[in-house]
Amino acid sequence: MTGFPDITSDLRAAMPQLRGRLLANEGLAPLTWFRVGGPAQALFTPADEDDLAYFLKNLPDDVPLHIVGVGSNLIVRDGGVPGVVIRLSPRAFGEAKAEGEIIHAGAAVLDKRVAEVAAAADLSGLEFYFGIPGTIGGALRMNAGANGGETRDVLVEATGIDRRGTKLTFSNADMKFAYRMSGVDPDIIFTSARFRGRPAAPEAIRERMAEVQSHRETAQPIRDKTGGSTFKNPPGHSAWRLIDAADCRGLRLGGAQVSELHCNFLINTGAATGHDIEALGDTVRDRVKAHSGIELHWEIKRIGIPA
Secondary structure (H helix, E strand, O other), X not given: OOOOOOOHHHHHHXXXXXXOEEEEEEEOHHHOOOOOOOEEEEEEEOOOHHHHHHHXXXXXXXXXXXXXXXXXXXXXXXXXXXXXXXXXXXXXXXXXXXXXXXXXXXXXXXXXXXXXXXXXXXXXXXXXXXXOOOEHHHHHHHXXXXXXXXXXXXXXXXXXXXXXXXXXXXEOHHHOOEOOEOOOOOOOEEEEEEEEXXXXXXXXXXHHHHHHHHHHHHHOOOXXXXXXXXXXXXXXXXHHHHHHHOOOOOOXXXXXXXXXXXXXXXXXXXXXXXXXXXXXXXXXXXXXXXXXOOOOOEOOEEEOOOO
16 A cells, blocks of 8 residues: 655654654554554654644644544544544553542543543442443543433533644533534544542442443444444434344445444454445445435544545
8 A cells, every 4th residue: 555755754843842653654454443444644642731732733734633542433544544643642641530529531541441430439420431432532522422321411621732732621511512522623632531420339330330331242243343333323213223124234345244233333344444344334324315214424433535
C-alpha cells in the first residue's frame, strides 16, 4: 500500500518543544477492533495535556485532524487517513479515581474501568459503563449508553482542548447531549471528565454489573472482530429488529458478515477489508429502507479515504 507524503518533519520543525510521539505513515488497523484500514499520514500520541495543547496550537489549520480511542467503534478506510490522527495514551490520560461521590477519569480510561472504580467506592449509577467497550473520550463525544443508562445521566463536566490549543470546560448542559451524540464542536478533543455516582449497597452494584456483563456475553459477538452497535436505533424501533426483518442476519460481503448472534453487529470473519465492512453496512441500510421505509444511520464512526 502506497503511503502518504511524510509531513512529520515539517511538523516537528514547527514544534521544537514537542514531547509526544509523532510517527509517519503508521498503520491504524492494529489499533481498531475490526483490524482493518490503511495508515495515518501522521499519528501523534501526546505526552500529556500541555503537550496536546502545544501541538494543536501549532498545527496548521489546513491539516485534517482526527481523534481515535481504542478503536472499538471505528472503521478506518483502506486508503488510510490524510492529515493527523491523535491517540491519547492510557499512561497520560488513563487515571481514574473516586473522591466522595465524584469519579474523575481521563479520556483514555476504558468505560468499564470507570464502572469498576465507582463500584469500589460503593457508588451506583455508572454500572451501564461496564457493558461499553470504548473509552471516556468516545463516551463524551457520542453520549455512550447501554442497558438503560447514558453518559448524560451521570456527567458533571468535561474538559477538552480546541484547535487553538485552548483548554475548555463543559458543563453537562454545554455538552448538548442527544441520542448517541454531543453538540460540542467536533474539533474539541476531550481530555477528562467528572461523573457523579449515588451511594448504594455494594451487593446491589455488583449484581447490576453482573447483569450487564451477562447480557453482553449472551447477546453480543464480543469474541469476534467487531465494532459494536453498527446503527443507531430509529425512534420507536430497534435497529436489529429492522435488520432481521429485512433478512440480513448472516449476510456476507467479502470477508465481512452481519452477526448471526446480534444482527446490529458487523464482524470481520478474518480477511475483511475496510471496504467490505462499510459496503456491507450500506447494503444493510439499503435493504432495511426497501423493506420498511426506515433509514438507518451509522453509529460506528468511519474515517479515511478509499483504497
